[in-house]
Amino acid sequence: MNQCTAVALLPPPDHLLALAAPGHSPEAGYVLCELGEEHDDQHAAMLWDEGGRPGSAVWVRWKGSGLARLTPLPWCPALDPRNEACELFAGHPSAHSWGITDPTDEAITQALVRQRPHLFPEYRDEEGS
Template sequence: MNKCTSVVFLSPTNHVVSLFAPVHRLEARHVLCELGEDHDDDHADMVWDEGGRPGSAVWARWNGQDVKLASLPWCPALTAEEDACGLFADHPSAHTWDVTDPTLEALRQELAKERPHRSPEFTEEGGE
């Protein structure tokens, strides 16, 4: 499944910036949805991992142009190889290992053409 393409400008108010200033440098920037394209809930992008609180991170959540920050625990799901999902608990859509960023995938394939020995998965012998 492809990654959602929603993007929004995060422009935190001065009081929000001052609240987080001792711990995180919160600046205005664009945030990109990290969820799979089929979700029907708010969009989401992780702003930072809260190192002081195990298992949680601060996420920007939006629907339209209204962006809110929320501290959410990590998704507990693991692959058979024990790789963790990089999204928050109870996220809509698929886990991160089932979501493909089409732009990054296109870049990987272009780079594989230049250096096929480094990317055998994209060569004729590798199945592509």
Template sequence: MNQCTAVVLLPPPDHVIALSIPGHRPEPGHLLCELGEDHEGHENHQDHEDTDHAAMLWEEGGRHGGAVWARWNTERTELVPLPWCTALDSRGEACGLFARHPSGHSWEVTDPTDEAIMRVLAEQHPHLFPERREGGGAG
């Protein structure tokens, strides 16, 4: 499934602004939702967080097994610490999303921009992408 394309503009927290050098105010940053594009289809859940968009901001250094995520919808944006999803793929790689996330696991979510770039590079430099040649796998 493709990655959700929702974007939010996140202003810097007040404490960061307060600590900034005068004349060098931190700029707001854009966040792109990391969930699969179908996560908003979970409207029938009682917990509205299931339909929130989400982007990881940083891992929590002092608390094992979690990260701080920005969660947003049309009404609000908030920063929340969430534990990691414990699911593993067939190679034993961990999901890169938070526990109980809606939609697919991170290995099932494809960034369409990355895929478009890889397709163009594979066409221009086929020797670098043997797995994309005809008969050689995805292509």
């Protein structure tokens, strides 16, 4: 499943604006939804994790072009067959992170595999080299 392509403009927090030097205000930045396509109308992107404790990951959630809000969410407890954890929050809609493909990242990887196959041994069998 491809990654959702929704983006949101996230303004800098008020406390950061208050600490900024006069004339040097931080700018807003864009966040990209990390969920798989065809999820519910709440988009999500992880901003930071404060140590892996339950509820320690801070996510930004938004709906359509509406206002984004920050919220702490616990990590998804699911593990893949290699015992690697899902990189999304508990109760997330759509597929687990290992089933979501960023199409841009995949296109870049495939171009690099063709140019420098020796750097990507995990792709050798798939590419027939």
